[in-house]
Every structure is written in structure tokens, then in C-alpha cells.
Amino acid sequence: MDKRMVLEELRAYYRQLKGTTEYLVKAVDGVNLEVYKKDILGLVGESGCGKSTLAKTMMIDLTPPLQYMGGRLEIISRDGERFEIGQFKSRDEVKRRLWGKHITYVPQDALNALMPTIRIKKIAYDVLRSHNNDINFQEAVKTTKERLAELDLPDYVVELYPFQLSGGMRQRVVLAMATLLNPEILIVDEPTSALDVTTQKIVLKSLLKLRKLNLVDSIIFITHDIATVRQIANRIVVMYAGKIVEVGPVDSVIRDPLHPYTKGLIDSVTSIEPEKREKGISYIPGQPPNLIDPPKGCRFHPRCPYAMDVCKKEEPGVVEVGKTQVACWLYEGGRKND
Template sequence: MSTPQSSSPGLPSSEPLPGGPAVSGILMRATNVTSVYAADSGQDVPAVDNVTVEVPEGKILGLAGESGCGKTTLGSTLAMIANPPLYVVAGRMEIDGQEIDLSTLSKSSNQRHRPYRGATVSLLPQGAMNAISPTLRIRDLVVDVMRAHNRSTTKAEALDRASDRLKMLEMPTRVLDSYAHQLSGGMKQRMVTVISTLLNPALLIADEPTSALDVSSQKALIEMLLAMVEARIMRGVIFITHDLPVLSMVTDRLAIMYAGKIVEAGPTEELVHNARHPYTSALLSSVLDPTQETRTKHVFGIPGSPPNLANPPSGCRFHPRCKFAMPECSVKEPEYLHERDHSVACWWANEHAFETVPMEVNQA
């Protein structure tokens, strides 16, 4: 058994990074991303704090964590749509052979990122109810989106592509003649999915894409995303959701986020059955899986509350809620420990190499 190694989040390319292994075939790598919200008090609140993450080619990365941990902010930053009061302070992204300085997103006069939005990276937003213009028919919006990136696209070509996407989601093509107010919440969510994938983006960032859907619609949307990745229509997905059972069925890799930082990342199967961070273990213990053991499984809430990001705890940010906290946890921020392609930032994990966090930690 090899000895685990530690290093800082800003790792050289020869080291594995949270979210994926640093090997050839990486679609997107974002390093040292920091995004803040400008507050009325004058103090910037870091919602994403020095995060490094990557998505392997042809894979789906799941991003999970409690509300307010920074998942949506990270998604907006990587999709290059950060708008005030959100500002990107630092970070670089390599994607599809391009290198992008994310810190220039906050310069209002900077338009260099426009060609990448929707075509290289596309965001499937969480707020489907407000994402579609109420003054345009869906068909007109589809044509506008396609022509914004390629003026030579014909109306017929744009509508044909939208019709194909609708069929994949088991929706009738007549919805193209509708206005947003004529669609149910679930249909709006699926329509936003269609619009977000029209340009065949290299990377799709899907923020809570199944939250407004019934079970059958969830299944259709997930199957569409999987089929598009398999067919190379999209070459990677970041799937953001609170629904860990969905992530365990859909994703290849998981990244667990807490208080603006990624605390653990690795292959989905590995994290689900071999959680190395107490927060990951607690998160898994707080939800029901649709398995044969569901009726006998005990669900445990995570004690305490997430920290105020304007004044986070020193050291490991989870230590005030962690039943395995040690003296150093409140003093020094843990560095990333790499065990094969599994990464974790935890002092307990450093002292218990390759050990799974005991589930009883969540039952005391």
C-alpha cells in the first residue's frame, strides 16, 4: 500500500486534483477559483474560496453539499456569467484547449468570454421559472439563441435541433409555439434544458436540473444527458444537486463542497462506500437511498449549522460540527491528501489512511 501524499489545493498538473485525476483526457480544469459577494457592510463574502476542480473527458461530475455551500456560485463562475454583486477575484480555467482568466469576468467592459458562453460552457440554471422570456414564443427564443452564435443558422435548422431535443425529453414539438406562461413548471424546466444544450456545449453545468420535475420527467432528463454525453454531443457535465441518490446513479465522480471549499472528491462508488471526510459521511447518512434497505435505514441530521462565510471558523471549517475533530482541526486548515484518485482535506483522514469514516459518527 502506497503512502498517501499531501499538498496544497493549487497543485501542479502532475498531481491529481479534486474532481478528477490529472491525466490526459481532462475536458476542463479550473484552478484556485475564488468568488465573492459584495455586501452592504463593505466586507466581501467569499462564497467560493480557492477551489480547484476538473472534469474528465466524457464524464459526469456530481457537486453536492448543503444549501449555501457555494455550489451554484461555483457553477455560475465556471459558466462565465458572474454578475454583481458576485465578483470573481481569482481563478483560471483550461477547457477544450483554451485557457481563460476567470478574474476578468468582473470587468464590465470585458466581452472576451462571450464566444465561450453557451457554446463551450453552458449553464442549465436552477430558476427555470424565470429563465425564459415571457414576450417570445419558444420557437423564436430557440432561433435567437442559435443565431447569436452563428448568424448563418437557418430557422429550420434551429427548430429541427430543438425538436430532436424535445423528443429526447418525451415532449411534444407543439410546445415550440407556446409562451412561457402557457407551460407548467416541469415543462419550463425541460424547455430550459433544451435551450441550454442547443449549441452542443463541450461542458454543461446543470444546477438542480431535476428539482421541479416528477419522477418520470426526471428519468427522461437524466437519460437525455447521459445519451448526449455518450454520443459526444456534450463532452462533460457538472451535475449540481442536493439529491445524493440521483448523483450516485448518474455521475462518474463526486465532489463534496462545504463552506465554499471542496472537502472530498473521487469516483462516485468510492465516495459512497468509502467516505473519507466526516462531512461526506454525515451527508450520506442524512438522506434515504431508494434501495431495499430504505425501510430499515435510520436517517440522521447533521448537528449544528453551516458557518457564516463572512466570518468562517479557523482551521477546518467543519470542525465545530465534527464528532472526530482534533485539536489541530481548529488551528490549521487541512491540506489535500491524495489516495490514488481519491482526494480529501481532513486531519482525521491524514491519521487514518484509507479508512472509511465510521457511520456511528453520525449517530451519536
């Protein structure tokens, strides 16, 4: 399969000063993942588990207090050009060579990211000109109208100011601006959480369209919402306390979650199905750990109903169960018996 990104034991920590003592917040701590062409990955996990930090690290957007601590990150372009995290001398170089062109990130607060007093056509012109100094304004407007049409937005949107757009329209315009240069990888952080259900669906449709038309090769969709992941993603990536604990095809992970944490996450989703509602709302007991001093062994062990002695002492390796990869001692040497 065509790889677009490879992460091996990737680590990025925040340096935090309390008084005169420095602490390290281990937000991305030994992450392994391969992203393929045509992938739509749903990256899920509780608040604070490191999803946004992983996105920033994938973007090689490492500014203090966030610091790269080791491991590999490789981005592979459609033409086979390879970019390694360690090769860049400055953030400016990363910005010039990677952002927008090969990888792009739409952050959580993207709805407010567009300058309200600059017309869409001028914003798009600036994006396109940052990678092609020779482009003229008319060409830039034409390219922008084409991309807007691909996302089912009318031509006249180029003439508008961001404050004139509704939430859903603005989110699609943000997606259009972020993908004007057809980057291989698009990372979107909670793109639908501030929208009503109907508008959410329109935004999800736009994302699927970007993928289907090959305007982007791979999408990483960060969310708390497993129902949304089910609608859009082909694979689900479950993160807990700075680590990936399970990766697999979306349907099989949701139907038959392997890691006890994934099971807890899925069980805690409120359901509209009466038989599930009757069981009541379940939740994962306890709190996620402090990432300055996470538990030894498996980081989930203090909250895990299946925790064994080994879980408290040693970190589990990754085991393949069917098409799913899971980091859990229950599966070392075979399938869990229960």
C-alpha cells in the same frame, strides 16, 4: 485524460455592506478541481455552501456583489482553445465568446426562464442567431427540431409557447435550448427538484443522452439529492463552506465516504431500506458557518466528531486515498484508523 476545465485555488467573494462596514462572504474560497471529457460530476453540499456561486464563477459570470478574488480557472475547448478567467475585459465578451458555445448554465429557476409568450422556435432562433448572424429562420427551426428529437421531444414543440408545456417537458426544452450550440460543459443547478419522481427520471435520461451523443462533453450536476447523483454521475464533488472537501468516484464515495462531512451527508439521506430506516434519521449536528468569518483550520471542525487539535489551527491539505481526494487531517500520512 482530456481536460475540459481546470480550477486552481479559485476564489470569488460577495462584497456585503452592513451600515458603513464592508464584509466579504467567502463563498468560493480556494477551490481546486479538474473536469474531464465524459465527466458527469454531482456537486453536493448543504444549502449555502457555495454550489451556485461556484457555478457562476465557472461561467465567469461575475457581477457585483460577486467578485473574482484570485486563483485560476481555465476552460479548454474541443479544438484545444484555452480561455482563462483573467483574459476577458467585460461580461459582454464572456457572453459572446463562451456562453452557449463552450459552457452553459441552467439555473435553478430555469423553468420560469423561458418567456411564456414567445414560441419555442423564436427562442431557439434567437439563441442560434446570437452566435451565427447568417443563420436563417428555417435552418434554425430544423436544428431545433433535431435537438428536440434527440431529447425525445416531438417536432410540434417548436410551435408551442412555454406556458403550454408541462414541467418535465419545459425542463427538457430548457436543456435543448441551452445546448443548441453543443457546448463542451453543461452546468445544471437542481434541474429535477421541482419535478415528480417519474418526470425526474425522464429529465435525467435526457441529460445522459446529451452526454452519450457527445452533444456536451462534461456535465456538472448541482443538487442536494445524493440518490440522484448516484443515478447519473460518475464522480461526486462534496462542498462545505466554500471549499471542496472530497472528490471521488460516486460508488466508492457513497459506499465508503472519507471526510466526516461526507459521511454525515450520506448518513442523513432518508432510506427506504428497512434495516437503514430502523437506525432512524441521523443528521449533522450544528449549523454551517457564517462565510464572512469562517472557523480557522478545517471549516468543519466545530461540527466534526473526530476533530483534533490540529483541525482547529491549520487547514488540511488534499490527500489521495485510492481514487478519492480528501481534505482532512485524519488522512494526512495514511488511512484513517477506526
